[in-house]
Amino acid sequence: MGFEPHMVDTVYRLITENMEQVYADLPGLRYRGDDGRIVTVTFREFAQDIRRCVGYLNEKLGGAQRRRVCLLGKNSYRYAVAILGLLAADSIQIPLNPYKSWEELHYELSLVDPDVILWDDANDPWRDQLLAEWKDRLLPLQECTRAEPAELQETADPRALAMIMFTSGTTGRSKGVMLNQWSIMITGRDSICSWRVVVERARQMGYTDDRFQLNHFSTLPLFHIAAYANLLHWPLYGTATNMGDARSLYRDLADMPSESMAVVPSIAEMLRRDILRDRRDKLGPLWILMCSSAAFSRETLLDLRDHGILIIQNYGMTETGSGGLVNEAQDEGHIATAGHTIPCMEYKLDQGELCMKGECLMLGYYKDPEAIAQAVDSEGWLHTGDLAKVDEDGYYTITGRKKNLIILDSGENVSPEELEGLLANCDAIRECVVKEKGKKICAVVFCQPEDQEKVRSYITRLNRTLPLYKRIGAVECSNVPLPRTAVGKLQRS
């Protein structure tokens, strides 16, 4: 407990020092159990379950080192245990998004060809398909804490491939970002700049060193880099993670009082409305928002700040192990920027495009040398696809996107081409462009005036087959062909 973090740089040390010694008796994780009650797990108990998971993996795989293990499920305590367990076992883990279409998931599973799939069998939306094709490789997540605890060993090489995380590609197909544990741990170390600001505010609020433990609430999915990295970062600071469900956000927040919360723009927007409507009691002791995944409205951030909320922002990508820019500035001039640089990375603007390289950078895209050649140049610079400018104080502002990718308020990235491909199946649609408009996915369609209703009802039907975040929220019909660029491509903006 206290203001000083215990910095370590490997997962082995995180478990054996932070969880089993320094913060052992503090709450490490809270979640809602199957009976509906909140379960609190100390760091020591969490570490013990991680050891059991390593024991389970070793037993089932006859040695888990370097074996490829897919993780398939929604957020749960067992999922969190499995993430740390797989890292501790030196396996290669692939957290998959279970909400994707079967076609996408099938592509990712086939590409990775895992040794086993740890899955949440009872709740998996693709249960039948998985059983039909991968039955012999499925292992239930709920069993992973039922083995004898294993002895742990320091990883042979913290820079070796430890994880493949799929991210939306700009051409429709997702890409498997290969990361090591080093890149994620080092980002945790470099985020200390924002921790100091948290401590300073805590002192002002009357917290003392011996009585300070932060409780951080998150509903963000662990198969995305932000929440995944946080799971590894918070034990550095002795902070407890309160695992909530987006579907019961307010109930979970009430039952797991939290000073800090991970938010994407759509959640920040709801919280702002609660505060402005004098419903702050719904939010409990919340005073810190950790903002990431997409750009936040300046007005929203200022409103929240003016009501006593400390705003911390992180700009990062899966390709950088979540690292990138950090912003803890509260002044009007900087609060809405993406932030300033962190020590483990180098930065440059190449024709306005933000480029980064350094210790956080991915090892590459799995089995996709063409994609890596496009994203990382011969000098090792990752071209982020974001256009940016930097001010005299070193704060970067994202001014636009070079890559054709929609980043939504939910933090999800959506490839317009993927949706355009689905729209092309409708005979009445002659041409279409999918773009972001007013924070929503908008389809601009060229069709005959008499076909407009047909197009709209096709899109309504299509939406019923898509996850919530991918839904086309606006349709604009045109009676004339859509504008094209000089080289004949459909114009996107």
Added chain:
Amino acid sequence: MNRTEIMAQIVGILEDVAEISPDEVNEDSVLMDDLDLSSMEILTIVADLEETFGIRIPEKELRSFVTVSDLIDYLSARVG
């Protein structure tokens, strides 16, 4: 509970969660388009409906909720 009563509950929740005036809501309203709801707000509305009607709505049903009438259809089948 009949459709009118279910609709009244939905209208009340929409007003509470997203400050949408009852006049703007009808059965054909598309949640994300006409009512301008974010995916996060839809989840909050679903949570409120679960509480109001004392039911648990399975994850896979969420995909089918595109319009207000989708919600009413589902709820009347469960609690009507």
